[in-house]
Amino acid sequence: MTDIFDDPESDRWNHHPGKVQLSPVFAWPPRPLACLKWLSGAWLVLSTTTLAFALAVLAYVTLLPPLSEMASLDPGWVLRLWLANLVPHCVLAGTLHWWLHMRRGQERRTKYDAREQARDNGTFTFRSQVRDNMFWTIASGITLWTVMQALVFWAMANGLAPKVFFPSNPVWFALWFVLIPIWSSLHFYWVHRLLHWPPLYRIAHALH
Template sequence: MALNPLFQWPPKPAAVLRWYSAYWLAISSTTFTIALAFVGYAVFLPPLTAMAEWAPGWMITVWLLNLIPHVATAGLLHLWLYRWRGQGTAYKFDPRDQTRDNGTFTFRNQVHDNMFWTIASGITQWTIAQWIVFWAMANGYAPAFAFPDNPLWFLAMFPVLVIWSSFHFYWVHRALHWPPLYKLAHSLHHRNVNVGPWSGISMHPVEHLLFYTNFLIHFVLPTHPMHLLFHGYMQSIHPVFSHSGFEQLYVADKERAKMGDFFHQLHHRYFECNYGTVEMPWDRWFGSFHDGSAQATQETRARKKQMYTGR
């Protein structure tokens, strides 16, 4: 797992360009979420003026703009990878199947457990958070702007939101591994040692509440309604891919897209490491990085023991 070349010295401009091209100029979860946001905004989202009052019409539209893409993405990936076994175990991190008849999971079924918590709590809280921000934008409580006002800022906000989300996720995620919070909330997500597409935002409601405080950035920085849609999709649909359990999507004997990453797979394997995202080096900077080596495993286990026993 190479360090993002943006943070290497001496500078390597070509390596930086290749790194970010993999996220922004190729088929990836990032470009997929931008496409979803563009279509959602251009075709379905009502104008901000319609969101100045709490009304079922626009509120249901926002909910459906979240529910349908998420269910379709997670559902189709699950069918392809696990039900139809469209690429067998090619590029799969863990050869085991999703768990069934196990009392650890709600309904004794890993997939049903993940679907329930994703839809009942995750998509619900994601939508409520966006309702609040859209209403605030429409009423002048959150700074908003139109694309013609500042096209450069409009474009810059996409990578800014990626960096902010990564930073916020690292610290919230690390806090969730504090034993009392872990026991209360985060342990539900970590039922998934062998993750699948529905595992991405399968979380306890308390964790979702902390997770979606990420949207508070829209009360600080001027953003566009399309940014808010992108932010939601990045926060919630990107984990569908990163938790797919597969490194690549392989269709018709050809690699079609990058999906999961070994970095986060190691987090679900060893818990007290790799709290952040692969795009930013928070774990390297703050001493929680696991590179897959035996030495890193020993250090992670020692850190876990100290965290839970104080020794």
């Protein structure tokens, strides 16, 4: 793999982040204190992990029906699940777009590509980079992950997938809070390596 600092493409970057460090969880030899610090950075401060967890709990408590009602793939609760994914995503993405691109609150600091988002450009759906991003995020991204979530909930409700609740299994319930950030990092890395395999890249990742 080409080092990013030897890649001529990096010459046109506006922001160069420096060398990206791997998670200490995957380092060898083991570094227990570094791993503990990494995990605490995921759960004990305001982070994408804690924000996602808070939103998931809020959606589960306020929007989703009891698990027993998910035993059938009823369009009603699947739509509620889709909305539970759609609304916070649009609020967060919309706020970031307003701050970074409309308000220019950060100017060009840490912005990789100094160019503004494209308009009247046939490369993008609707000839607009913003509308392209919005359409494919909602029509493809949010919709597909809602389908996957719905299938998982359906499988759990029908006893086809395991369920872990604190009263019945407190050890595994607590352990998942350690395993989820590790699995997330591992999954993100290897899925992206796989998506850059040419046959998959063309059909599943080139648009992104």
